[in-house]
Amino acid sequence: MAKTRKQPRPKAETPKGFRDYFGAEVTERAEMLQKIAGVYHRYGFDALESSAVETVEALGKFLPDTDRPNEGVFAWQEEDEHGKGDWLALRYDLTAPLARVYAQHRNDLPTPYRRYAMGPVWRNEKPGPGRYRQFYQCDADTVGSARMAADAEMCAMLAEVLEEVGIPRGDYIVRVNNRKVLNGVLESMGLAEEEERSAAVMRTIDKFDKVGEEGVRQLLTTGRKDASGAFIEGVGLSPDQAEPVLAFLTSKAADAAGTLDNLRAAVGESAIGGEGVRELEEIAALLAAQGYGPDRVEIDPSVVRGLGYYTGPVFEAELTFEIHDDKGRKRQFGSVAGGGRYDDLVKRFTGQAVPATGVSVGVDRLLAALHAKGRIGGTVEGPVVVTVMDRDSMADYQEMVGELRDAGIRAEVYLGNPKNFGNQLKYADRRGAPAAVIQGADEKEKGVVQIKDLVLGAQIAESATLEEWKERPSQVEVPRGRLLETVREILGVRT
């Protein structure tokens, strides 16, 4: 006889690399998104929300981490009536969908089209500590403008966004570079046509912050042993070939003019490189004229940005303060936003060049930074809890919360099993309730309610003298008609 197999219980777990957000975590993010959207709106950007799902074809392949399955995205194939349909995927950023939206609706949109968008994006990456496969971005982009003023505006706006969400001046820096300068350097090295080696050089440049000048020199040539002793293979350039890259990387000077001079030297005769330097020059001039000095925005040749679609200026906002990591070690917080110009992304669809530039704020990283600095991380104040002394009086209790809610006060009747009164007060405590309301049969007959000030009660329990305890009793009995007034007083005391 076949044994009946019991269906195993499903595991109560998020998929690997995903997590849940509770209470203040959710509302703090919502507030931050609203603040950022407020800045974008003030700068003239309009809201856009595209769907989370796009065709793989429309998204294109621009993620840096392409050695992973599915090229870094979550993708699946549609099953249509005829069998197999389009490949669909979750968006990995908000820029690729924007290019699709603009190409699709361009006849109905103003030019330039300035839009902001916010929402989760998904990356099919190896999850790690603090590294999730779903995270929020909040972007602003100007499509249809080739002008450096659009890029300069992105840098200025990024600075304003950071200050708006609570990162004071001095705690961040917006760094600007230009892909054309990088390409100019590659050209002057004779690598412009070698896609793979160019990409390898770009990735190496991106490690400058971590491994320094000598590390980059080793990685560009014969390779390098990292801290763990593992050997990282080099790109295989000759020491001579590596020099222009190093000259470029170390071209940051005391001021923008000095950096620009060094960059001009680094790109040599390269036309594209020269154009890149001129663009940086224009951006620097516009920003200086608007009062954005090197304390807020600076030219930094080590900025690369991982995404493959950038064609000109690239930006990165970095927090400059130190935090302590999980192991208590001090470290720099690093990048919280970035962006750049991507003149060819719309062209993929239409065949016509449509210049575009934009910026993306990594909202979850920014929240983590504010948490690490102790600037956010509060809790949401709980509801006033009306306890249940008598199951048959539920309608009375509901009336009480109704009265409180109508006055805009957060309130609820205890809906668990009312048998154990201690559990009700524990619940109120667990919820961070500011007050509990109690009415048993005796109180009902007398037409009164007991109101317990839970915050004061906790304070008194902790530290009050007997006199204080007598003077400010944490529980009062008032006529039923004075419930609202009394709760208001209790809440008011602390505001």
Place this chain on the structure above:
Amino acid sequence: MAKTRKQPRPKAETPKGFRDYFGAEVTERAEMLQKIAGVYHRYGFDALESSAVETVEALGKFLPDTDRPNEGVFAWQEEDEHGKGDWLALRYDLTAPLARVYAQHRNDLPTPYRRYAMGPVWRNEKPGPGRYRQFYQCDADTVGSARMAADAEMCAMLAEVLEEVGIPRGDYIVRVNNRKVLNGVLESMGLAEEEERSAAVMRTIDKFDKVGEEGVRQLLTTGRKDASGAFIEGVGLSPDQAEPVLAFLTSKAADAAGTLDNLRAAVGESAIGGEGVRELEEIAALLAAQGYGPDRVEIDPSVVRGLGYYTGPVFEAELTFEIHDDKGRKRQFGSVAGGGRYDDLVKRFTGQAVPATGVSVGVDRLLAALHAKGRIGGTVEGPVVVTVMDRDSMADYQEMVGELRDAGIRAEVYLGNPKNFGNQLKYADRRGAPAAVIQGADEKEKGVVQIKDLVLGAQIAESATLEEWKERPSQVEVPRGRLLETVREILGVRT
């Protein structure tokens, strides 16, 4: 020789059944979500945001439309290091993820756990007109309470939510039923153990609104020809067997007491049916005591709700006003929210019974209803546009917008090609700009700016007499120092 195939251009299209939302569509939804969350918060619910992606195992199979591929969800299989990993899917609602969250975190959560959540959900359904595969829900649930007070609260809160977002009393009705009553009817028919036929009866009941009593009788027995002439097969009950279902369906009386009497008769001796009627009785009594009469909440036996996980009371909020459909025909708007009690959803994970009840608002349908009634559908006011007369003065123009933005005024410099000045004014018009600022070389020398009131200009162009035109010129020249003040005046005129 092999011919080089040109890569075809990607199509600039959303996947079938998805769409983009622009400007006011986005901000109106955000405002509605905020209003609903505000009500939920006031009722004592805490925010929760789980990820869009869950394991298929955790989500379970509860969608009604199970004859579709992938059982109605968008799903794919993970590729891990060892080849194939878990099946993942986009959530199809916010309730199944909540059950997973509660089971996973139950030791850290208060009991009852009252949470609200909002966000998109995805259904792999056949798209149709106005029917999208991504849409927003905004839910509130109480997990860990078996009490009917929790269900009654859901109905009351649903009424409050609808009024809060702009559906006045009289334009909606919250209808309540109980799955136990339905099960009691099935039991009294001897169908309780026959899962398939029970489900077929449920689906038939759900069509009562559309086909009426006689239609349901036909569908329960031998079948029915629909309006198009197509024959819909019947469930195959005998006329006698069908009677209790019809008695149940037509048991709605003039008041709750009458309906409850009829339901009691319909469930006969069934214990579960009797329990269902008693639960409805308790809900009705609680709601009546709180002032929610049959003008807002009523018992309606025809409410079924499609999802498979409901075990007790079920709710549905319906808009009762008529709108005109795409073809100009009048029709009822129908259901915009629903929910119910699902006592076994957490048990799937833990093996322990955890009672739960909740409500889900279909935000996109609600927005569509408000649009159809003309109650929303405005446009977002555009930015003040500072035009570009002289490319070399970009820094000046940026300074002007900076000044306006600092004062909280939405503003931007024109970032398109400035060559054709007409295009700049067309752009300002296209953006709904309230004003345009103009400063050419002459104005700059004189230290003045021209400010064009675009709204007034449009009004004058349309209807003003010559006198009015002279009296209220739509364009003024002011000293540069009075830019902000003048723009403020122009904006102020209309507020």
